[in-house]
Amino acid sequence: MGLAPKQLGHLVVKVRDLERAEDFYTRILGLTVTAKFDGHAVFMSANTELSHELLVVRFDDDEPDAEEKGQRLVHMAWQMESFEDLKALHQRLKDNDIEIVRIGDHGLSLGVYFCDHDDNELEAYYELPKSEWTTGGRHIFDSKFPHSLE
Numbered sequence: 001m002g003l004a005p006k007q008l009g010h011l012v013v014k015v016r017d018l019e020r021a022e023d024f025y026t027r028i029l030g031l032t033v034t035a036k037f038d039g040h041a042v043f044m045s046a047n048t049e050l051s052h053e054l055l056v057v058r059f060d061d062d063e064p065d066a067e068e069k070g071q072r073l074v075h076m077a078w079q080m081e082s083f084e085d086l087k088a089l090h091q092r093l094k095d096n097d098i099e100i101v102r103i104g105d106h107g108l109s110l111g112v113y114f115c116d117h118d119d120n121e122l123e124a125y126y127e128l129p130k131s132e133w134t135t136g137g138r139h140i141f142d143s144k145f146p147h148s149l150e
Contacts, residue, residue: 018039042056
């Protein structure tokens with residue numbers, strides 16, 4: 001069990017034109033679309049054994065542009081080597097009085113969301129191996145993760 005994450009797992013960015021972004025990242029960069037929420041989000045990866053390395057989300061029509069809002073990056077996500085490593089980080093956050101913004105139960109992964117001192121959002125997560133993903137005919141992020149951090 002290590003203190004550091006395994007790797008940077010994915011980035012989430014906001015865009016105005018989802019179709020244009022999908023075209024750029026697939027046609028120009030060569031990423032593969034792994035899942036889509038039409039009109040809202042596109043999950044993409046260079047490694048199709050992973051659920052995604054990039055999530056592109058469309059700005060809401062009434063949401064200010066990035067220049068007004070101050071950001072396009074939604075969060076950076078650090079993949080942990082094991083579920084035990086994620087639990088250890090969760091405890092470390094609590095022990096250091098770092099606010100846990102939320103816990104995301106994604107069905108194939110469990111993420112702990114928190115902020116750095118400049119309010120940049122981070123996620124630390126553990127992802128099950130692809131062979132263990134279960135969807136029951138639903139989108140991969142609709143099911144419940146069977147583990148608990150407590």
